[in-house]
Amino acid sequence: xxxxxxxxxxxxxxxxxxxxxxxxxxxxxxxxxxxxxxxxxxxxxxxxxxxxxxxxxxxxxxxxxxxxxxxxxxxxxxxxxxxxxxxxxxxxxxxxxxxxxxxxx
Amino acid sequence: xxxxxxxxxxxxxxxxxxxxxxxxxxxxxxxxxxxxxxxxxxxxxxxxxxxxxxxxxxxxxxxxxxxxxxxxxxxxxxxxxxxxxxxxxxxxxxxxxxxxxxxxxxxxxxxxxxxxxxxxxxxxxxxxxxxxxxxxxxxxxxxxxxxxxxxxxxxxxxxxxxxxxxxxxxxxxxx
Numbered sequence: 270x271x272x273x274x275x276x277x278x279x280x281x282x283x284x285x286x287x288x289x290x291x292x293x294x295x296x297x298x299x300x301x302x303x304x305x306x307x308x309x310x311x312x313x314x315x316x317x318x319x320x321x322x323x324x325x326x327x328x329x330x331x332x333x334x335x336x337x338x339x340x341x342x343x344x345x346x347x348x349x350x351x352x353x354x355x356x357x358x359x360x361x362x363x364x365x366x367x368x369x370x371x372x373x374x
Numbered sequence: 375x376x377x378x379x380x381x382x383x384x385x386x387x388x389x390x391x392x393x394x395x396x397x398x399x400x401x402x403x404x405x406x407x408x409x410x411x412x413x414x415x416x417x418x419x420x421x422x423x424x425x426x427x428x429x430x431x432x433x434x435x436x437x438x439x440x441x442x443x444x445x446x447x448x449x450x451x452x453x454x455x456x457x458x459x460x461x462x463x464x465x466x467x468x469x470x471x472x473x474x475x476x477x478x479x480x481x482x483x484x485x486x487x488x489x490x491x492x493x494x495x496x497x498x499x500x501x502x503x504x505x506x507x508x509x510x511x512x513x514x515x516x517x518x519x520x521x522x523x524x525x526x527x528x529x530x531x532x533x534x535x536x537x538x539x540x541x542x543x544x545x546x547x548x549x
Binding site for chain 1: 375376377378379381384387388391392394395396400403404407410411414417418420421422424425427429430432433434437438439441442445446448449456459463464467468470471472474475479482485487488489490491492497501502505508512514517521524525526527529531533535536538
């Protein structure tokens, strides 16, 4: 735990970053911009896991392990999503969500 | 002293997160996201979880951001700014998200956490290794192996997806 900082401050920080990510996900029209907002959301949840582990159950380690799994899955998700986006860009020549109505052909 | 450092890091993170979701230039937006990642790894280091902080630095700040920058350079004109969302849409999104943040913060502050004062709790790399590769009680070897298979499958899948698009595109060009 951090000296002089209670769990409320850390949870406040992660809540604010989570909702900034939600705001970005709703307002962005660019696919990569939306993906970046999802990264913000994932990071804030990982911070939540670690903070609750460290402040409420300091002798356990599960929160940190789950944060590690979140980071690994987020890396896999980013690689796949960027591959799909690059493939889509070759077909449509655009990243704007308004132009991406066709699902096939 | 540590609390002052935490507040500075939190301020940096929130500022750069707001700039990252509101900047119109996608390259600047991704660099602002990099600062958020570095600040988060600083918070992990302050929480005495140095392994997770190092992983955050290596995987996110080193790997994922570089992946984003490369793909942006591949497909987007860098100087071009993104479409501006409509003002009404921005206002509605801001109102809804601040409402959600208010409800969540109210729930957090009205709940009474019984915190355990344990200052000398340092999670070493050894602890993480024992937890990850332990197949007894509280061991995580099965998820660990599944994650490794998932990463392999995602990598193969990404290569296949990126390649298949190229072949169909060249076929279209021939026709």
